[in-house]
Amino acid sequence: MASAHAVLSPSESMLERYRKYLLDVRGLVATSARGYVDVARAFAVTRVADGELDWKCLRPEHLIQFVLSASRGRSTGTAKLTVTALRSLLIYLHIEGLIAQPLDTAVPSVAGWRLAGLPCALERRDVQRLLAACDRRTHHGQRDFAMLMLLARLGLRAGEVRMLKLDDIDWRAGELVVRGKGQRIERLPLPADVGQALASYLRRGRPDTAQGRTVFVRTRAPHRALSSGGVTEAVAAAASRAGLPHMGAHRLRHTLATQMVRSGVALPEVAQVLRHRRLMTTSIYAKVDREGLRLLARPWPGGAA
Template identity: 55%
Template sequence: MNKLKKKRVKNPVTALSVGLEENLHKLGYAADTIWKQRRLLNDLLSWLAGQQMELSNLSEVQVNRFMGDRRAAGVRKLKTPKALGHILHHLRGLGLVPNPEALKELGPAGPILDQYRRFLRSERGLSGTTVDRYVDCLRPFLDARIQDSGLNLASLTSADVTSFVVAWCPSRNTGVAKLTLTALRSFLRFLHLDGVTERPLAPAVPSVLHRRLAGLPKGLERDQVRRLLAACDISSTDGVRDLAILTLLVRLGLRRSEVAKLGLDDIDWRAGTVCVHGKGNRHERLPLPADVGQSVAQYLRHARPTKAEGRMVFVRHIAPHRALSPSRVSTIVAETAQRAGLGRVHAHLLRHTAATELLRAGASLSEIGQLLRHRRAQTTAIYAKVDRTNLRLIARSWPEDAQ
C-alpha cells in the first residue's frame, strides 16, 4: 500500500517574508530552501510574540534563546544561530533589528589590542586573517606584562623583550617563532608611534636562526602540469572554473589570496593586462597571456553563475554565489591534484612552478622577480639553484686523487 505524501504546510505570506523571498531568490537559492527560510522567519515572529518582545529587542542573546527553545522542542534542522543569518541580514537592512555589537578584546590587554587591530587594518592594510594571527601571537607576551594594577607597557625595556623571546621561542617550531617575532616587532613599533613607550624597542627583538637560500624550491614538471590541467572536467561548470584558476596559478604565479581577490574590473581585455591585489594592499598590473585570458573568458561566458554576488571573478557555484575564499582556492588545487594522481599539492607549489618554468625558458632572475612581485632581489635568488645547467659551469670539479 502506497503511503500518502505528507502535504507541506503553507507559510503565511507577510511583507517581511516576501522581501526575504526576493533576496534569497536573487542569491540563487532553490525554492525548497526559500520555503524553509520563510517558515523559520514565521517561527521567530511567533516566538517573539510569545515572549512579548519586539523585533527591535532581538539581540544575539535572544537569538541563542530562540534556538535553544527550538532544540528543546525537538527540532532537528535549522537549530543553530547560523541558520538565521539571511533572516537577520534582511531584518537589519530594514532597520527592524539592531546591528550586532562589534567584538572587542576582553581583559586588561583588550583596549590596546583593539587599537592595534585598527592600526594594522587602516595604516598597514593587512587582511583580517593576518591581523588575527598577529594578535594571537602577541597574547603570551601581553599576558606576561599583566600585573595587579593592570597591563604595564609604559615601563617596558629592551631586556624585557629579549627575556620573553629567549623564554618563549625555543619551545616553538621555526614557523611559529618567526611569526611571533614579526608580530612583536610590529606591535613594538605601534607602541612607540602611539606614545606608549618612549624609545623604539623593535630593534631589541632578536631574529630566528635561518639560513637564507638553504632550501630548494620545488615545482611541477611539464608533464605533471599537463596532467593537472587535464584533470579538470570542462564539461561541468566547476571544471571550467577550476581550469581558469589553475591556469592563473601556473602561468602567472599568483598567490591563492590574489586569485580570490581578482575582480571583474581588474581585467583590461583590450590592453591584455590584469591588476593583481598583492600583499600589503599593493596593486600591480601584469600582462595577461592568451591562454590565461581564454580560460578566464570561457569561465565568465559559460560557467559563472548569473546571480553571483559582487564583482569578484571566481565565486561559489552553490548558493549564495559569493566570492571564493583563499582556502577554497587551495582546496581546488589539492582536489584536482588528487584526481591527476599527483599526490598532495599546495597552491603555493604552482607559484614555484611558474618561476622555474620561466627560468628554463631563459628568463633572468630580475624578470622572475617582477612576475612574482618580490620586493627584494634576495627573495628571488633562491631560484638560481634550480638552473643546474649553468651552475655546473661554475662548479669546481671534485679532487678524486686528493690525499
C-alpha cells in the same frame, strides 16, 4: 547594581593600552596588532606574581627562556614573529616607565636564512595532470580549470585570481588587468590558451545568476565571489584527484618561475613576470638552475672531482 562595563584585570588592562599604542602610535593594522598582543599576553602570564604583573624583576634570561619555550616546535617564521612582537612589547614597557632599561636588544634572534630553502616546483607532467583533473564537462570543472591556467601560465597569486573582475579582461588588446600586492595595478599579456579557458568558463561555466562583477564565483547558490581560500581549495582538490601531494595555489607560481629559470630565462625577466619589486625576492630561483651552479663551482683545491 552590576557595572555595565567589566573590570579588566591588571594584565588585560595593560594589554588593551598596548593594543591602542600599536594601532595609534605604531600604525599597525588590526590583524598585526592582534598577533603582537597575543605574544604579549603569553609573556605577561610569565610575569604574574600574586595576581599582579611584575616587570621590575625582568631580566634578559627571562626573555631567552620565553623565546625558547614559545618557539619550540614552531616554524622559523612563527619564531621570528614571536621575537619581533616581544621586542615591540619591551620598547613599549620602557616608554611607559614600567621597566628601567630598554631590554629589546636582549631578545635573542632566530637563525634563518632568507634564501636557504629551494622553491618546491612541480614537473611539467604533474602540471598537466593537475589541469587534466578538472572535469570541464561541469561548471565546477570549467571554473577550476580557468583558475588553474591563470596560476600555472601567468603565475598569479591566489588573491589576484579571486579578485579578478569581468572588466579586467581586455579581449581586444589581449591583456589582463591584475590587482596585486600593495594595491598595484598592472596589465599582463593574456596567452591564447588562458584566454580560451576564461572564455569557455564565462560562456558555459559561470552562472547567469552570478552576483557582482567578480569572474570566479561559487558554483552553488548564492553565486557570489569565492571565499579567501576558494582558489587554494580548488588547487588542493585537483591535486587530490590527480593523485598528487597536497599543495596550495602558490606552488604553481613557484613552478612557473622554476621552469623559466631552467629554460635559461634571466632573473630580471623572471622578476618581471612575477611582478617582484626587488630582484632579491627572485634570487631564490637562481638555486634551481643546478647546471648553471655547477659551471660556477670552483674546483676543489685537492684536485678531487
